[in-house]
Amino acid sequence: MDAILELARRLGKQIAEDPRAKTFHQAQADLNQNTDAQQLLKSFNEQIQRVQSLEEEHKPIEPEDKRKLAETQQQISGNACLSAYAKAQADYVELMQHVSAAVENPGNGA
Secondary structure, three states: OHHHHHHHHHHHHHHHHOHHHHHHHHHHHHHHHOHHHHHHHHHHHHHHHHHHHHHHOOOOOOHHHHHHHHHHHHHHHOOHHHHHHHHHHHHHHHHHHHHHHHHHOOOOOO
16 A cells, blocks of 8 residues: 555656646636636626526526626636636646546556
């Protein structure tokens, strides 16, 4: 078991040194410091929850709700910090999927 844990620690260190991991962690830190981006995400989540609640209650979704949701989505897509975070996150997830596949199927060379 100790040998496996040592390999896991070494793997964790290697992952942390990968440029995709470094970029992702920097993007996270940038997002944590960007109050405008955080407010956009909060507004978006609130609007999504409102629309979902209306759907669950079988109530109509008013044009104003649809407009607010579309407007917030547009603001999110235009926010440089959120765009950088989304790209970094996708790259990091791809890295971790490859790592997971390699661990699950060590004979495949994945």
